[in-house]
Amino acid sequence: MQDPLVSLPGYALRRAANATAAELASRLVALALRQSDVSLLMLVEANPGATSSALGRQLDIQRANMVPILKRLEDAGLIARAPIDGKSQGLALTDAGRAKLAEGRTVIEHFERELIERVPQEHRAHLLPALNALWR
Amino acid sequence: MQDPLVSLPGYALRRAANATAAELASRLVALALRQSDVSLLMLVEANPGATSSALGRQLDIQRANMVPILKRLEDAGLIARAPIDGKSQGLALTDAGRAKLAEGRTVIEHFERELIERVPQEHRAHLLPALNALWR
DNA sequence: AAGCGAAAGCTATGGGCAATAGCAATACCG
DNA sequence: CGGTATTGCTATTGCCCATAGCTTTCGCTT
Numbered sequence: 386m387q388d389p390l391v392s393l394p395g396y397a398l399r400r401a402a403n404a405t406a407a408e409l410a411s412r413l414v415a416l417a418l419r420q421s422d423v424s425l426l427m428l429v430e431a432n433p434g435a436t437s438s439a440l441g442r443q444l445d446i447q448r449a450n451m452v453p454i455l456k457r458l459e460d461a462g463l464i465a466r467a468p469i470d471g472k473s474q475g476l477a478l479t480d481a482g483r484a485k486l487a488e489g490r491t492v493i494e495h496f497e498r499e500l501i502e503r504v505p506q507e508h509r510a511h512l513l514p515a516l517n518a519l520w521r
Numbered sequence: 522m523q524d525p526l527v528s529l530p531g532y533a534l535r536r537a538a539n540a541t542a543a544e545l546a547s548r549l550v551a552l553a554l555r556q557s558d559v560s561l562l563m564l565v566e567a568n569p570g571a572t573s574s575a576l577g578r579q580l581d582i583q584r585a586n587m588v589p590i591l592k593r594l595e596d597a598g599l600i601a602r603a604p605i606d607g608k609s610q611g612l613a614l615t616d617a618g619r620a621k622l623a624e625g626r627t628v629i630e631h632f633e634r635e636l637i638e639r640v641p642q643e644h645r646a647h648l649l650p651a652l653n654a655l656w657r
Numbered sequence: 658a659a660g661c662g663a664a665a666g667c668t669a670t671g672g673g674c675a676a677t678a679g680c681a682a683t684a685c686c687g
Numbered sequence: 688c689g690g691t692a693t694t695g696c697t698a699t700t701g702c703c704c705a706t707a708g709c710t711t712t713c714g715c716t717t
Binding site for chain 3: 688689690691692693694695696697698700702703704705706707708709710711713714715716717
């Protein structure tokens with residue numbers, strides 16, 4: 386079948402992202418984590434006390450969409466909220482959160498390594514900078 | 522804010538795909554087309570008479586999910602179905618479909634060109650092969 | 658020729674993720 | 688002090704994809 390799409394970087398980007406996201410999701414399901422969960426846990430670990438709004442800005446997740454994510458993580462006992470003032474609350478990992486993140490990070494690291502290894506060596510070093518140029 | 526995610530190719534892939542998809546979608550809305558619509562129209566044009574199943578296999582869209590897409594395109598008068606035998610039907614562009622695709626292709630070409638131009642020159646040639654290695 | 662497995666097209670449903678609109682409470686700043 | 692911005696939230700919607708299951712038809716094998 387003739388496929389005029391395969392030569393389009395934008396289409397390849399879409400397909401690659403979909404394929405890899407599905408793969409990662411299937412590995413994270415064993416930990417009862419989603420991709421957004423892990424990225425949030427990693428970001429909270431690196432920035433303890435940050436607010437939901439600030440984290441959302443960093444991840445480009447809107448405030449409204451942070452709510453269910455944080456609720457899920459809090460219900461799972463992975464993060465805790467501490468009031469900063471009357472309207473803001475700082476987030477931090479609980480002990481369980483740190484433990485869960487350790488597991489998640491292992492999965493992520495394996496995943497990222499396999500991703501890179503899939504790319505022919507002569508292109509490897511270019512992938513990250515090229516991708517970053519597309520959105521940063 | 523400390524961000525441990527930006528050095529992960531998988532995360533960059535996700536962000537880049539999201540950002541570019543949103544951008545393309547916003548340009549296509551003026552044509553009342555979605556990204557899946559345009560890819561389907563392009564594929565049908567290149568393979569007139571192909572069946573829904575075959576197109577779906579090429580695009581990695583399951584049969585069940587092809588239904589609403591094709592229905593939308595047919596309702597818009599962009600594609601037509603012709604029975605091949607009792608259980609299969611060949612798809613082809615209508616005249617309106619060809620006209621709409623011409624508009625869509627213009628948008629896509631602008632989009633793809635801008636995408637590539639966003640990437641520093643020394644990385645450009647590597648983007649497509651690196652992405653293709655991730656899913657093909 | 659008959660029968661059976663595979664394929665085609667479809668319905669129905671749900672999950673994940675993101676966008677929008679709007680709201681109440683609070684903080685900040687001139 | 689008063690207006691404005693910010694925070695966290697509810698509610699809703701849309702897009703995309705996945706699964707399960709159904710009916711009809713095709714095509715191969717016996």
